[in-house]
Amino acid sequence: MTVRVRFAPSPTGHLHVGNVRTALYNWLFARQKKGTFILRVEDTDLARSERRFEEQLMEDLRWLSLVWTEGVDVEGEHGPYRQTERFDLYREYAERLLNEGKAYHCFCSAQELEQERQRQLAAGQPLRYSGKCRIVPPRKARRRVQEGEKAVLRMKVRVGTVAFEDIVFGPLHIECSEIGDFVLLRSDGSAQYNFACVVDDTLMEITAVIRGEGHISNTYRQLLLYEAFGFKPPHFAHLSTILGKDGSKLSKRHGATSIDEFRQQGYLPVALVNYLALLGWAPRKEGREILTLEQLIAEFDLSRVHRSPATFDWEKLNWVNRSHLKKLDRSHLTELVTPYLQGRAWIPSEPSPEIKHWIGDVIEAVFKYLNKLEDVLRDAELIFDFSPEKNLSETHVQEVLSADGAVEVIREFHTRVQQHQSLDLEAYKGIIAEVKEATGQKGKNLFHPVRVALTAQSSGPELDKLVCIFEQGSRLELPVKILGVKERVQAVVEHL
RNA sequence: GUCCCCAUCGUCUAGCCUGGCCUAGGACACCGCCCUUUCAAGGCGGAAACACGGGUUCAAAUCCCGUUGGGGACGCCA
Numbered sequence: 001m002t003v004r005v006r007f008a009p010s011p012t013g014h015l016h017v018g019n020v021r022t023a024l025y026n027w028l029f030a031r032q033k034k035g036t037f038i039l040r041v042e043d044t045d046l047a048r049s050e051r052r053f054e055e056q057l058m059e060d061l062r063w064l065s066l067v068w069t070e071g072v073d074v075e076g077e078h079g080p081y082r083q084t085e086r087f088d089l090y091r092e093y094a095e096r097l098l099n100e101g102k103a104y105h106c107f108c109s110a111q112e113l114e115q116e117r118q119r120q121l122a123a124g125q126p127l128r129y130s131g132k133c134r135i136v137p138p139r140k141a142r143r144r145v146q147e148g149e150k151a152v153l154r155m156k157v158r159v160g161t162v163a164f165e166d167i168v169f170g171p172l173h174i175e176c177s178e179i180g181d182f183v184l185l186r187s188d189g190s191a192q193y194n195f196a197c198v199v200d201d202t203l204m205e206i207t208a209v210i211r212g213e214g215h216i217s218n219t220y221r222q223l224l225l226y227e228a229f230g231f232k233p234p235h236f237a238h239l240s241t242i243l244g245k246d247g248s249k250l251s252k253r254h255g256a257t258s259i260d261e262f263r264q265q266g267y268l269p270v271a272l273v274n275y276l277a278l279l280g281w282a283p284r285k286e287g288r289e290i291l292t293l294e295q296l297i298a299e300f301d302l303s304r305v306h307r308s309p310a311t312f313d314w315e316k317l318n319w320v321n322r323s324h325l326k327k328l329d330r331s332h333l334t335e336l337v338t339p340y341l342q343g344r345a346w347i348p349s350e351p352s353p354e355i356k357h358w359i360g361d362v363i364e365a366v367f368k369y370l371n372k373l374e375d376v377l378r379d380a381e382l383i384f385d386f387s388p389e390k391n392l393s394e395t396h397v398q399e400v401l402s403a404d405g406a407v408e409v410i411r412e413f414h415t416r417v418q419q420h421q422s423l424d425l426e427a428y429k430g431i432i433a434e435v436k437e438a439t440g441q442k443g444k445n446l447f448h449p450v451r452v453a454l455t456a457q458s459s460g461p462e463l464d465k466l467v468c469i470f471e472q473g474s475r476l477e478l479p480v481k482i483l484g485v486k487e488r489v490q491a492v493v494e495h496l
Numbered sequence: 497g498u499c500c501c502c503a504u505c506g507u508c509u510a511g512c513c514u515g516g517c518c519u520a521g522g523a524c525a526c527c528g529c530c531c532u533u534u535c536a537a538g539g540c541g542g543a544a545a546c547a548c549g550g551g552u553u554c555a556a557a558u559c560c561c562g563u564u565g566g567g568g569a570c571g572c573c574a
């Protein structure tokens with residue numbers, strides 16, 4: 001039988017990392033088994049579902065390359081794939097259960113239900129519906145409904161136990177007495193989650209349901225429904241929750257959790273996917289952590305997924321991202337970083353080939369520092385936004401300046417630089433040699449002050465590279481004026 | 497409150513099912529050294545864990561029970 005899995009988010013907010021990992025595991029499983037990955041939108045919560053969230057979520061999924069071959073916007077023979085468009089279908093199936101006496105109308109009001117809960121809580125009893133309306137004769141119930149009385153349709157939960165074999169959790173079971181008669185159809189006739197889910201998974205011929213751990217308790221309910229309908233249930237795999245640094249469920253408090261934010265910060269989709277795959281799962285072969293999509297597909301194994309919850313670790317994500325970034329060639333990296341520089345209006349929206357090449361040099365100089373693309377803004381600032389007045393007062397810079405002979409080096413360097421009309425790497429090296437001669441300083445004591453003279457900072461990319469970048473940049477037509485070596489040293493000396 | 501699940505370095509994990517090869521391996525982060533014209537990067541090295549208590553067994557990280565800690569479910573949300 002060919003594998004069919006689905007990712008079924010509800011469009012009530014932004015896609016966050018927990019959801020994405022669920023989507024990813026579904027996708028990996030489908031790809032590995034040469035099966036079908038389906039996107040179904042569970043928008044039965046009319047009050048909170050919004051079309052913009054649905055669009056956003058599809059965009060996020062596509063960006064991550066977790067593409068579906070059946071779903072809301074591609075259709076297929078099992079559609080529609082939006083639950084709100086399937087309400088008639090649900091009512092049809094509900095009718096069937098009602099007619100077979102496996103479900104019944106319940107007329108209890110919200111207040112009554114709430115009072116019941118309070119009583120149970122006070123008495124130390126489990127919280128669940130008492131089944132009070134079971135005794136209403138079906139014919140009478142139907143008449144009340146026809147007369148316009150509000151009613152929900154509830155499942156008549158049988159006695160005994162429900163059990164299943166979870167692919168990640170192993171054998172799981174529960175006493176039916178733990179489950180109350182749950183709602184199938186709301187009083188407005190719309191389908192409740194568990195019910196819609198079973199009808200859809202059956203009709204869409206889903207073979208494995210891979211979803212969050214929180215759904216384990218729903219699985220028992222759904223199993224009861226499969227049983228009532230006489231449908232064969234799919235396999236189930238439940239995934240543990242992803243936790244934040246403080247051990248609570250990952251949320252906005254822990255930083256970016258929506259995919260859009262990761263994208264904006266400049267995480268590569270493959271890196272995010274790689275990291276998320278590693279959260280709760282490890283390849284059989286030890287020591288291989290940086291993996292491509294293809295490798296993930298080949299090595300993924302649902303039965304090796306961890307039962308215990310994993311903590312999201314930014315540091316490790318950064319490392320994974322950096323590792324993937326390093327695999328990129330210069331032109332690709334330039335292409336990715338350019339929009340960030342454009343966002344700051346540091347470079348034109350349509351750079352000339354000459355400028356493009358220069359940007360490549362810039363990126364090459366700073367790229368070892370990047371955890372994520374956005375970091376280029378921080379690391380390239382000294383090129384585009386040289387500000388000695390601000391930076392010279394920094395502690396590390398002050399330390400450099402207070403070293404013996406540091407100021408002398410800067411002044412000597414300054415004097416000699418001024419004597420040159422234009423500078424190239426050769427000339428710069430000559431000047432350094434002269435300064436060395438004149439001051440008697442060498443090594444760290446020589447280059448550290450020179451760095452300050454050129455960048456007003458105590459650390460940064462290689463000076464040789466920077467000199468070229470400054471000089472070439474100063475000759476380019478850019479939205480911001482790139483200062484040449486001469487101008488920089490001049491400015492620093494003035495601020496000493 | 498009731499029920500369920502989980503438990504190896506700070507973090508992600510290998511090993512657990514099928515006890516001995518575990519003096520518990522790898523990775524991130526951390527610390528040190530090397531490299532270096534700074535900071536990184538890179539190379540090398542270090543510190544760091546089987547939650548606790550009972551069993552079972554010649555032998556337990558691995559099997560069983562309990563305790564503790566953490567998480568989840570109990571909606572006309574999904």
